[in-house]
Amino acid sequence: MILKYLYKTTFVTLIAFLTFSCAQEATPGGGKKDVTPPTVVESIPPNGSPGFTGNKFELKFSEFVVLDKINEQLLISPTVKEKPDFHLKGKKLIVKFKEALKPNTTYSVYFGDAIIDLTEGNPLHSFSYIFSTGDHVDSLSLSGKVLNAFDLQPAEKAMVMLYRHGNDTIPFDSLPLRVPPYYLSKTDKSGNFQFNGLANDDYMVFALKDLNSNYFYDQPSEEIAFIDSLVHPVFIAPPKVDTIIRQDTTEIELDMIATHVSDSIKVDTLEAKDKNNKPLLMFMFQQEDTKQRVMEAKLIGLNTIRFIFSIPAGDVSINAVNYPQRTLWHLSRWSNDKDTLWWYLNESALTVDTLNLLMMKNNDTVEQVFIPTKLREKTIRVARKKKNREVAKKKRNLLTFVTNMKRGIKPVSMLYLGFSQPITNIITDSVLFVAGDDSVYSPQFIPVDSLHLKYMFPVKLTEDTKYRLFLPDSCFIDWNGYFNKQKNIVFSTKALKAYGTLTVNLSPEQQDNYLFQFLNAQEEVIKQYHFTGDTTVLLSYLDPGNYLLKIINDKNNNRRWDAGNYLKKTEPESVTYYGKLVNVRANWELEETWKFNPFNHKTSPQKKKK
Structure with a gap:
């Protein structure tokens, strides 16, 4: 009896196991990955509906979805004070507003790529939900692109803001500084932006890299772009690109954009911008700070203080409050554009550990700073074998220098040594210079500047030659008595056939002041030339590689690029790039002819790495 029961129990268990195993779902191996984004199968009220009276809307999707960085991507126009609540229920998203909506107003809720499917994370790209609290839905649109003015690269994640015309209480130009925008958009990775559901009105357009996320231009370091005239959105119905289908089968075109000039704006200003109904093109820049600020004031090395100012500071005086001015305790050097100042301190004349410095401009205080005059003592660990322990030893301070003497130096280069402190004594008796098989003792060093910080070494270099400069210990001594460490500098030149030559014929469409910049692949300026009309530039001794040309x-x-000024309505200076990379080859002469218009704004032929 017991055995029969065990057989029966075992048989039932086996059948149940096999049935359960057959019912298990498994992902088929080798199948294609799902790349299909979710779709909206129903919206309540329908997308594009007038007469919206509630405080929420619902979106039903073809599959389960989640929200990804919704607070970063969500844009609601006109703007609301509080972001709505989001609630996911099954395949449904419920969006509930926390505040009363404006009457007779068309709203656009832009989700960006925040709605993604649950399994693979495929985004529903650039989805918008539009509704109106009035009896009709505004269907005008406006689009454009924002580029960085200096290098014409796309300005990603810039806020683009619209302000309605007709404000009577605040000056129109002051709106971005004092009033939240009426409509809001954001640029994508290509710098493109778009507004949908706009009312039939004139608008001021302003773009902002909003560093403090308050929708105001209130930080000097924030980048901006603007259109210097009002614009008007236009509804166009060309071949369909993207549509929203309402229940009554009326189609609302959202993506085909054009603009025309407001009647209140002089036509000649905007004809070039809106010709053929092209999208707006805006150039982003950081406006030059007009207020004098001290960006840096500190001891950057042994007996060296550096001051960095926000704007040229040749008219700023710096006085030591806690130290008399009678003795020569420092020497000064300004940068070429007067925004950086170096002080070289004299240890024997300066006896305080901290300087109390008062900076003044036109009898007004710019800033007061306290700067230590001594570096923290550095120590090195030295092992004593006998006592089998480590002891601290003060590190010796030495005079330091930089030089352009290196492998592959161009034969046309002038050799130099640049020192960290003013030099007062040179002992060249044991200095040795070797050029190929020839040796010269006690070569000549010529000071370049009045402080004797830089010395030229007048030697005419020849191609394909090895050189050596031996500097013994203490051959250069600064005004504090510090001296250099022994140094053996080995360098060489390459054969002339290792270089290429480039001739560029420049031909502007109209005469004006231009800068031609010859750039390496990292867009660092190698050479710069000023010209006004047709000209030819010869570039010799070029290393092989790809180069960029910029105007x-x-x-x-x-003689430099200048940013714009918003309140003065000054646009940043226009730039344009040559349409291709210039490939320079060794032992090769290349010629390029460039007929250009700086307002064509041709972008760099190479994309920057991010």
């Missing part, structure tokens, strides 16, 4: 329309003729 700056130097409107104010100050």
Whole structure:
């Protein structure tokens, strides 16, 4: 009886196990990955509906979804004070507003790529839900692109803001500084932006890299872009690109954009911008700070203080409050554009550990700073074998220098030594210079500047030659008595056939002040030339590689690129790039002819790595 029961129990268990195993779902091996994004199968009220009276709407999807970085990607226009609540229930997303909506207003809720499917994370790209609290839905649109003004690279994640015309209480130009925008958009990775559901009105356009996320231009380090005239959105119905289908089968075109000039704006200003209904093009820049600020004031090395100012500071005086001015206790050197100042301290004349410095401009205090005059003592660990322990030993301070003497130096280069402190004594008796098989003792060093910080070494280099400069200990002595460490500098030149030559024929469409910049692949300036009309530039001794050519329309003729000024309605100086990379080859002569218009804004032929 017991045996029969065990057989029966075992048989039932086996059948149950096999049945359960057959019912298990398994992911088929080798199948294609799901790349299909979720779709909206129903929205309540329907997308694009007028007469919205509640405080929420619902979206039902084709599959389960989650929200990814919704607070970063969500944009609601017109703007609301509080972001709505989001609630996921099954395949449904419920969006509930926390505040009363404006009457007779069309709202656009832009989700970006925040709605993704649960399994693979495929985003529903750039989805918007549009509704109106009035009896009709505004269907005008506006689009454009924002580029960085200096290098024409896309300005990603810039806030683009619209302000409605007709404000009577605040000056129109002051709106981005004092009033939240009425409509809001954000640029994508290509710098593109788009507004949908706009009312039939004139708008001011302003773009901002909003560092403190308050939708105001209130930080000097925030980048901006603007259109200097009002714009008007336009509804166009060309071949369909993207549509929203309402229940009454009325189609609302959202993506085909055009603009036209407001009647209140002079036509000649905007004809070039809106010709053929092209999208807006905006150039982002950081406005030059007009307020004098001390960006840095500190001891950067032995007996060296550096001051960095926000703008040229040649008219700023610096006085030591706690030290008399009677003795020569420091020497000064300004940068070429007067925004950086170096002080070289004299240890024997300076007896305080901390300087109390008061900076003044036109009898107004710029800043007061306290700077130590001594570096923290550095120690090195020295092992004593006999006592089998380590002891601290003070590190000896030495005079340091930099030089351009290195392997592969160009034969046309002038050799130099640049010192960290003013030099007062040179002992060249034991200095040795070797060029190939020739040796020269006690070579000549010529000071370049009045402080004797830089010395030229007048030697004419020849191609394909090895050189050696031997500097013995203490041959250069600074005004504090510090001296150099023994140094053996080995360098060489390459054969002339290792270099290439480039001739560039420049031909602007109209005469003006221009800067031609010859750039390496990292867009570092190698050479710069100023010209006004047709000109030819010869570039010799070029290392093989790819190079960029760039033009700056130097409107104010100050030999540098200048940013714009919003309140003065000054645009940043225009730039344009040559349409291709210039490949320089060894032992090769290359010629390029460039006919250009700086307002064509041709972008760099190479994309920057991020």
